[in-house]
Amino acid sequence: MMNSYTHRPARVDAQRAARLREDITTFHTEYCAVLDRGALEQWPLFFTEDALYRITGRENADLGLPVGLVYCEGRAMMHDRAVAIARTQMFAPRYTLHMLGPVRVESEEGGVITAQTPFLLVQTLVEGPSTVHLAGCYHDRFVRQGDQLLLAERHVIHDTNILANDLVYPT
């Protein structure tokens, strides 16, 4: 199986890609709105029950290393992480802004949609300027549940070098 972050030419016809881009964009705007207002407890709800969530550096990803800075399997682990982050936020309050570029729809096969979306995580500490905390790309696999999309996998592959002990905000 190829790593999900490997580039492959898009293979969805133009009209279908446009429709899927709309659906995924709607998903993204809800996801980011929830995170950017600090409603961390709602974050796991954007994923399937046994979803994979990973944050890893580009270098690791290029080498095909499976692990990363953050690795959550399933909503329960995401919930724990959300609680830990919420606690940290009390000590070092900050605002986050997710700035997303256009969605690249790569494939749709057997109900699974593969897509990539570039992002900037802009962070603002109290009384400080806004800076690019993390720059990278989402490598996503979506499935449908009823009339909504859920993430079955999100690999957050970041270009930015970050310290291993930095508790990264969900991205």
Next chain:
Amino acid sequence: MMNSYTHRPARVDAQRAARLREDITTFHTEYCAVLDRGALEQWPLFFTEDALYRITGRENADLGLPVGLVYCEGRAMMHDRAVAIARTQMFAPRYTLHMLGPVRVESEEGGVITAQTPFLLVQTLVEGPSTVHLAGCYHDRFVRQGDQLLLAERHVIHDTNILANDLVYPT
């Protein structure tokens, strides 16, 4: 009445949301193109005659404070502001670039469309690098006039801390 910057779950069906996102995106691209080429005198034309335009910090917004750094009621006040800004630009020339994320369509009721759009205002002083001057989110209320959208309200809620005497470029 709830404050317009309060997060509420989106309640427009997917297909309609996609159509409205397109219309609002077209509006945004014209709005930003006008501002980024410095045609400040055209800026008030994107608003209804008695529109509300406000720039305020996230902290103020979260506390529900109505005022802000900039507060314009109606096109006439916006025009005055545009003139003041244009004058300042002569002394400290700079380029601005509005970088917008995807539009989140929240509601459409009685001809009023409520939407939010994250933005970065990137500023470049002559001979300098480009920096994120302001990061935040538009909280907009649009109405239709003929076949075009106009802003009835724009609340520019910024995460970035800015000095009270900084004459912020229209955003």
Next chain:
Amino acid sequence: MMNSYTHRPARVDAQRAARLREDITTFHTEYCAVLDRGALEQWPLFFTEDALYRITGRENADLGLPVGLVYCEGRAMMHDRAVAIARTQMFAPRYTLHMLGPVRVESEEGGVITAQTPFLLVQTLVEGPSTVHLAGCYHDRFVRQGDQLLLAERHVIHDTNILANDLVYPT
């Protein structure tokens, strides 16, 4: 003939503009995905055989000066440039991320689509933070070849001041 970077009111009806925006966005996501994974050798394939590619500063563009920091006529010149850049990358490895804003469709006449898209080129040196290396706007002319779009002209007009000897990554 007007310079291609001059602002002109958009003159495509809303529904057609939405469709063209989708097509161009799909083009952009492929273009950026190829560049951001470092596949420079594929870059010229997004252009017509005799396309014009130019990177120039906003000041030059506003003065109507035809030249720029980078000026390529035709795929062959682009290929040479790609090889030169690839060689530089070996000495100073870096990651790039193209963050694009929404496409502004300006016109469609005789098979030529004119559009502008704001961009940030975010650069990350090994072990460093991610910074805005270049901020500006694409001024594009697209043509169709079969069922895909190709660039007949791309003017990369940047706000950021850059040094003449800086070998700018394709943008």
